[in-house]
Amino acid sequence: MSSNSGTGTRIRQWLMTGVSYMIPFVAAGGILIALSFAIGGYDIVYQDQGEFLAAGFNPLSAHDWAYVMFAVGAATFGFLVPVLSGFIAYAIADRPGLAPGFVGGAIAGTVGAGFLGGLITGFLAGFVALWLSRLKVAGWFRPMMPVVVIPLIATFVTGGLMLVILGGPLKALMDALNAWLTGLSGGSVILLGIVLGLMMAFDMGGPVNKVAYTFAAAGLTEAGATAADDDVRFVVMAIVMAAGMTPPLGLALATVLRKSAFSNAERQNGKAAWVLGASFITEGAIPFAAADPIRVIPSIMIGSATAGALVGAFGCTLRAPHGGLWVFGLVGNWPMYLVAIAIGTVVTALLVLVAKNIKPGVSDEELEEAVA
Structure with a gap:
């Protein structure tokens, strides 16, 4: 990372590094748990591991596989x-x-500080370790610093502060957040769907998108396997996935509805965007936004907000944190979920095509100046 980067940029990059390494664990763990429920039922969570190991694995038993x-x-x-x-x-x-x-x-998870605790300990551990690494020590002692001294001291300081000082307040804050989420209903869920939809489409996989996704994944984890099927945290996860699928799907549809509005490269990207959108890969919209941001970004934001609001209104749920179309069998109220995504996709496509018609004789530079 360049030392000339601004403080805000560096903080965002540090955060994004942690989130990007975490997401594969979220996807693998979440989809495995969701599949286990689909195959073995929700009571699979009450299976005693000791009894299972004692009985032995039966390859012909769907319950054992689950x-x-x-x-x-x-x-x-x-x-x-x-x-x-x-x-x-x-x-x-x-x-x-x-x-x-x-x-x-690990300690943040143990004391109940959750993802917020993980964020705090990540920055705390990083800065303590960085400060220790910059201390001037004798040449003979320096090889010991990164191997023994820095991990020892930084680990004790970070873990000790989380146990003694930070854990209690952070747990209380996480409990309050969970209470707020579980207390949402009706119009408040729809409003949350609009906000999360706007965030998911704003930068298509960038920091704002990842904040919305991490918020949903954190709620999914905090809800746990024993939460009720209609827990609002599962609704939030469904909102985020639908809103993330809509931008590439909407742009793909737009390239089909009016090919002349797009370049040959964009039409080829549109073919790939069908698969990317169906797989919940919002980044499939980036080539379109990069080529025409002033028209594309507002359009996909409105389309995603529409999809998010409808998912909230329909009360659709999702226990899997990723997968797109491939995990629709794990969606609660999946027919209306498809309706929400379809409407968001159509809204996105129509808005993009309408935006393409705005002052067709005006250059993008002039349009951007007019909007500004």
């Missing part, structure tokens, strides 16, 4: 906060930050 999926998925979810914390610290201090970051994140 339990293995659940156990592996739950174990994968256990890494989310430590990985988030560890790689934020790694982004700040390089390898000396890994041990204190992972340990701090």
Whole structure:
């Protein structure tokens, strides 16, 4: 990372490093748990591991396969906060930050501080390790610093502060956030759907998008496997996935509805955008936004906000944190979920095409100046 980067840019890059390493764990763990419920039912969570191991694995039993999926998925979810914390610290201090970051994140999970605790310990561990690495020490002692001294001191400081000082207040804050989420209903869920939809489409996989996604994934994790099917945190996850699918799908549809409005390269990108959108890869919209941001970005934001609001209104739920079309069997009220995504896709496509018609004789530069 360039030392000339601004403070805000560096903080965003550190945070994005942690989130990007965490997402594969979220996807793998969440989809495994969701599949285990689909195959073995929600009571799979009450299966005793000791009894399962004693009885032995039966390859002909769907229940046994479901339990293995659940156990592996739950174990994968256990890494989310430590990985988030560890790689934020790694982004700040390089390898000396890994041990204190992972340990701090593990302790944050243990004391109930959740993802917020993981964020705090990631930055704390990273800065402590970075400060220690810059201390002037004798040449003979320097090789010991990154291997023993920095991990030892930074781990103790980070873990100790989380246990003694930070854990209690952060747990209370996470409890309040969960209480607020579970208390949402009716219009408040629809409003949240609009806000999350706007965020998911704003930068198509960038920091704002990842904040919305991490918010939903954190709620999914906090809800746990025993939460009721209609828990609003599952609705939030459904909102975020629908809103993330809509931009590439809408742009793909627009290239079909009026090919002449797009370049040959954009029409080719439109073919790929069908698959990317169906797979919940919002980045499929980036080539279109890069070529024509002033028309595309507002259009996809409105389309995603529409999809998010409708998912909230319909009360659709999702226990899997990723997968797109491939996990629709795990969506609660999936017919209306398809309706919400379809409407958001059509709104996106129509708005893009309408925007393409605005002052067709005016250049993009002149249009941007007029809007400004």
